[in-house]
Amino acid sequence: MHSQVNSHMNLQRQSFFAEQLLSEEGWQSSKFINVDDQGIIVSITDVAETQCKTSFKGAVIPGMINLHSHAFQRSLVGRTGLKGATDDSFWSWREAMYQQLGQMDPGIIEAITAYCYMELLQGGYTSVAEFHYLHHQAGGAPYADPAETSRRILAAAETAGIGLTILPVLYSWAGFGQQPLAQRQTPFGHGIDSYLDLLDSLDKHCKEAALSDWGVAPHSLRAVDQVQLHELLDTLARKKFSGPLHIHIAEQQQEVADCINFYGARPVQWLLDNLPVNENWCLVHATHVNEEELEMMQRAGVVAGLCPTTEADLGDGIFPASRWQELGGAWGIGSDSNLCVNAPEELRLLEFGQRLRDQQRNLMAAPGETVGAELYASALSGGLQALAKPPARGFTPGQRADFLVLNQNHPLLMGKEKDQLLDTWVFAGSAEMLSQVWVAGQCRVKNGRHIEKDKIESEWRRRVVKY
Numbered sequence: 001m002h003s004q005v006n007s008h009m010n011l012q013r014q015s016f017f018a019e020q021l022l023s024e025e026g027w028q029s030s031k032f033i034n035v036d037d038q039g040i041i042v043s044i045t046d047v048a049e050t051q052c053k054t055s056f057k058g059a060v061i062p063g064m065i066n067l068h069s070h071a072f073q074r075s076l077v078g079r080t081g082l083k084g085a086t087d088d089s090f091w092s093w094r095e096a097m098y099q100q101l102g103q104m105d106p107g108i109i110e111a112i113t114a115y116c117y118m119e120l121l122q123g124g125y126t127s128v129a130e131f132h133y134l135h136h137q138a139g140g141a142p143y144a145d146p147a148e149t150s151r152r153i154l155a156a157a158e159t160a161g162i163g164l165t166i167l168p169v170l171y172s173w174a175g176f177g178q179q180p181l182a183q184r185q186t187p188f189g190h191g192i193d194s195y196l197d198l199l200d201s202l203d204k205h206c207k208e209a210a211l212s213d214w215g216v217a218p219h220s221l222r223a224v225d226q227v228q229l230h231e232l233l234d235t236l237a238r239k240k241f242s243g244p245l246h247i248h249i250a251e252q253q254q255e256v257a258d259c260i261n262f263y264g265a266r267p268v269q270w271l272l273d274n275l276p277v278n279e280n281w282c283l284v285h286a287t288h289v290n291e292e293e294l295e296m297m298q299r300a301g302v303v304a305g306l307c308p309t310t311e312a313d314l315g316d317g318i319f320p321a322s323r324w325q326e327l328g329g330a331w332g333i334g335s336d337s338n339l340c341v342n343a344p345e346e347l348r349l350l351e352f353g354q355r356l357r358d359q360q361r362n363l364m365a366a367p368g369e370t371v372g373a374e375l376y377a378s379a380l381s382g383g384l385q386a387l388a389k390p391p392a393r394g395f396t397p398g399q400r401a402d403f404l405v406l407n408q409n410h411p412l413l414m415g416k417e418k419d420q421l422l423d424t425w426v427f428a429g430s431a432e433m434l435s436q437v438w439v440a441g442q443c444r445v446k447n448g449r450h451i452e453k454d455k456i457e458s459e460w461r462r463r464v465v466k467y
């Protein structure tokens with residue numbers, strides 16, 4: 001699955017010195033992180049194993065994983081706030097999103113995505129899972145290369161220098177019971193055969209791209225039918241696919257009602273009862289689940305893919321995250337519509353939603369734990385699992401060398417250490433609090449600013465602003 005880093009990245013073995021770092025074993029002081037020529041951590045030691053040119057003064061923590069993004073939706077910001085004649089909801093927002101699709105072309109998609117990924121890096125994410133469904137031209141005609149828009153996402157990730165797991169989406173129907181796609185949904189459409197061809201094509205492209213990998217994403221139970229799901233999973237099993245599988249599920253009450261009406265079961269219940277779901281699955285949103293479904297999810301070992309700002313923006317509802325945490329369930333965060341491109345804000349809102357519901361504080365932590373630190377480590381671990389990588393709550397050998405360096409000169413961080421640093425970052429974090437962001441042993445953000453910001457912004461100006 002894992003692609004090799006391109007030779008043009010020109011990496012060499014190197015060691016980094018950190019005065020404080022968050023490792024899988026907890027906080028450690030005065031350590032060297034030794035990184036190989038592919039940008040992978042090989043060891044964390046007291047003595048440098050190779051040349052050390054970089055010393056980090058502030059605390060170093062692993063970059064956050066963004067497990068669910070639709071990058072093109074970043075251009076919707078500010079365009080969905082006009083109150084409609086009837087109650088606004090996810091469904092009216094989706095109409096506004098569909099209206100934007102007619103203006104998209106591959107160049108625009110690439111420019112928006114590169115800009116969005118640059119912002120994600122500045123916001124503390126070093127990996128993104130892109131749930132990519134905008135496959136064809138407006139009107140539904142495929143591009144000459146059916147992988148055209150997917151390749152643009154790969155190119156954008158390379159420009160920004162973020163780790164990418166592209167999840168091309170299988171989207172065949174407008175609703176339960178094989179309802180045909182509406183005209184405006186035709187740019188998403190794939191049948192099983194063309195979808196499997198797309199996966200094969202992406203497998204080749206990811207082998208050539210730095211820092212990129214792929215996984216599989218049946219869009220939802222409403223957009224993919226039962227026969228297709230079985231055929232897809234059987235084919236993947238034959239190919240011994242062991243990568244990530246993501247699905248949107250139970251985001252909306254309407255979807256739950258439609259699923260009960262069609263399958264006679266709630267979405268999460270039906271999925272877990274009928275398909276071989278395991279720890280490689282990420283259930284995105286899973287907002288409307290009951291206790292029985294939560295326990296089924298826990299037994300299956302899935303990751304809950306939570307997208308707090310988008311779920312709040314769309315009025316979806318509140319996932320029972322504190323109960324899920326109590327059950328030991330894995331979870332991570334996604335920026336989804338990319339209204340918010342900042343990891344600490346996402347974690348903060350997750351915790352705050354639980355507090356507002358329960359009228360209590362510090363809900364995502366057990367007695368004796370610091371809630372900000374617990375939120376960060378849990379989201380990191382669940383995020384890694386959602387990319388089919390070994391879960392870990394801090395740096396550990398085998399991980400990519402993705403570093404966030406907290407700004408030791410920031411007044412709010414001064415005089416703090418260990419979990420208090422993470423609590424400050426999660427509840428008051430801003431771009432100013434991050435002095436550097438590194439991906440695969442390469443610096444991408446310095447003093448809150450992406451090193452290619454001018455170039456990436458000028459592409460946005462050239463291609464995106466005009467539409």
Ligand SMILES: [Zn+2]
Pocket residue numbers: 068070131248284336
């Ligand atoms: Zn989504």
